[in-house]
Amino acid sequence: MIKLDANENPYRPPEALCCRLGEFSRQLDYNRYPDKTYSDLRLALSEYCDWPAELILAGNGSDELILLLLLAYGGPASRMITVQPTFTMYSHYARATGTPAVEMLYRRGENGGLDYPEQEIMAAARENCSGIIFLCSPNNPTGELRSRDWLVKLLERTELPVVVDEAYYEFSGETVMDLLGKYDNLIILRTLSKAFGLAGLRVGYLLSPPAVYQKLEELRSPYNISRYSAGAASILLEAREYYQSCWEKIKCGREFLYRELSRLQGLTVYPSRGNYLLFQTEDKPEIEVYQSLLEREVKIRCWDDLAFFGQALRVSAGRREENELFLSELTEVLKEG
Ligand SMILES: Cc1ncc(COP(=O)(O)O)c(C=O)c1O
Known part of the structure; x- marks a missing residue:
């Protein structure tokens, strides 16, 4: 099975790093609880992000941090403000914490592209005095x-916490980290699942101002990250050069997929700064394209009802040979009519 459905990193750590992880695992005190403050991991993250270790909160994947944010700032009297479509866990945990969701919709832009509902988010942020915004x-x-520019205006006009989820930062190369010290309501969410290929070990992190950090730290379970995950993450964070070379390959793969998908008849593909591409088909329902690809052992992601898109497909950039195989199978599937 070619797995291009979950925006994962297709590259495993190199052999030398696997040996280090093996040795680390062999010597681990499995019988002891982890360090509650996971200080080594926070130092490694601090060095990577250039943000004080004492203002970095790590979680069991960034999913757990989204839950903590909604426990801290959500609830029936608050609002979770976001757009549709976006990452599903914001509304999932809004439901779980009884937080009503205010979800603005993308619109079709004049040039056939996408218009982000900036005005509506701004209005919702000003109308609600309690809640949290996920971007x-x-x-x-x-x-x-x-x-x-719009984010700066939003941060200036609302006191609600604004979470900017930069899960795909390493593929876009764009961050708003430099605004962190300036705005007390800005929170940046990141993960090691994508760029550092650690989806299986579950390590996410959050960069925040002091008041947010304290609030979340009070809610966090003391041993939310396993000894192994915290240690392995610190080791992988040292292998920056290796991962940087992976990001370059992944970005080339994304651009290659974009070019090739744009050439295919009857396909609309949306440009992307992540490690994935959203596309739609005209002549055959997306759900059928998805099923036919699955029969050919190529797994991508399909939505039946994706906000204003209706049906849509998303493919993650894989290794070169995986991208090529996906394209040749997709071409065959579309020819089948
Ligand atoms: C935007 C976004 N945020 C967060 C996550 C979750 O990451 P983690 O694996 O750290 O829970 C994902 C995973 O797909 C994502 O797309």
Whole structure:
């Protein structure tokens, strides 16, 4: 099975790094609880992000941090403000915490592209005095970045916490980290699942101002990250050069897929700054394209009802040979009519 459905990193750690991880695992005190403050991991993250370790909160994947944010700032009297479509866990945890969701819709732009509902988000932020705003940049699954000028206006006009989810930062190369010290309501969410290929070990992190950090730290379970995950993440964070070379290959793969998909008849593909591309088919329902690809052992992601898109498909950039195989199978499937 060629797996291009979950925006994962297709590259495993190199052999030398696997040996280090093996040795680390062999010597681990499995019988002892982890360090509650996971200080080594936070130092490694601090060095990577250039943000103080004491303001970095790590979680069991960034999913757990989204839950903590909604426990801290959500609830029946609050609002979770976001757009549709976006990463599904914001509304999932809004439901779980009884937080009503205010979800603005993307619109079709004049040039056939996508219009982000900036005005509506701004209005919702000003109308609600309690809640939290989730923005995803680049957005999953549409792939575009949030406008920095608009974000600054939003941060200035609302006191609600604004979470910018930069899960795909390493593929876009764009961050709003430099605004962190300036705005007390800005929170940046990141993950090691994508760029550092650690989806299986579950390590996400959050960069925040002191008041947010304290609030979340009070809610966090003390041993939310396993000893192994925290240690392995610190080791992988040292292998920056290797991962940088992976990001370059993945970005080339995304551009290659974009070019080739744009050439195929009857296909609309949306440009992306993540490691994935959203596309739609005209002549055959997306769900059928998805099923036929699955029969050919190529797994991508399909939505039946993706906000204003209706049906849509998303493919993650894989290794070169995986991208080529996906394209040749897709070409065959579309020819079948
Ligand atoms: C935008 C976004 N944020 C967060 C996550 C979750 O990452 P993690 O694996 O750290 O829970 C994903 C995973 O797909 C994502 O797309």
